[in-house]
Amino acid sequence: MELLNCTSPAMILEHTASVLGCSILDQKLALHLDEHDALQHLRQHFLVPKVKDLPCIDFSCVDEKEECVYLVGNSLGLQPKNVKTYINEELDKWHKMGVHGHFEGSRPWALGDECIVDLMAKVVGAKVEEVALMNALTVNLHLLLLSFYKPTSSRHKILIEAKAFPSDHYAVESQIQLRGQDPQKKHAADASQRG
Numbered sequence: 001m002e003l004l005n006c007t008s009p010a011m012i013l014e015h016t017a018s019v020l021g022c023s024i025l026d027q028k029l030a031l032h033l034d035e036h037d038a039l040q041h042l043r044q045h046f047l048v049p050k051v052k053d054l055p056c057i058d059f060s061c062v063d064e065k066e067e068c069v070y071l072v073g074n075s076l077g078l079q080p081k082n083v084k085t086y087i088n089e090e091l092d093k094w095h096k097m098g099v100h101g102h103f104e105g106s107r108p109w110a111l112g113d114e115c116i117v118d119l120m121a122k123v124v125g126a127k128v129e130e131v132a133l134m135n136a137l138t139v140n141l142h143l144l145l146l147s148f149y150k151p152t153s154s155r156h157k158i159l160i161e162a163k164a165f166p167s168d169h170y171a172v173e174s175q176i177q178l179r180g181q182d183p184q185k186k187h188a189a190d191a192s193q194r195g
Contacts, residue, residue: 046078075165138167145175156181 017024020032034040051057052064070078090109093101102110113133121128134140149158158172173183 045081047081048078138165138171141168141171142175145171149175149179151176151179151181 013024013029016032017026017029020026020028022028048067048070050064051062051066051068052059054068057064090101090107093105097104102108107115117128117131117133120133121131124131135143145158158176160169160172176183
């Protein structure tokens, strides 16, 4: 299927639906996209929870034997099938080497980020020397706010999603307090629901 001058995901969907003779909301388009997905082979490398194992499910609406539709990726994506192998390798190294595991073995713990910088550079489209892997989101929020949050009388509020992790809210609030401000007045949580 030729995409011609499609420059955005929306245009690609509209063009593909047009060629298929359906709406972009039609299941026919979804099935076509699944069938032609260049990454579909990766699905076999992950464990997808079964509907029956999830809490708060109305089994009258779903088939409990089916895999769930899992759209969470920002906090805890699907478990890779080989993760237990890797974890057990590291536990075994810890058992055998103790503290020396920080700098020894195929995946030295203290240098863990350096082992994948080349791969991450490709993911984000940057040069290797432009990439640094560090910390977790909340720590990075603290570091970014320390560096870049310079409130003025006209620009002082921080907008954060209402359902962000509590630790992210604490990071924002603590940075506001660090500058002698009241978090209740400077911290705006966005509670809007966008479809």
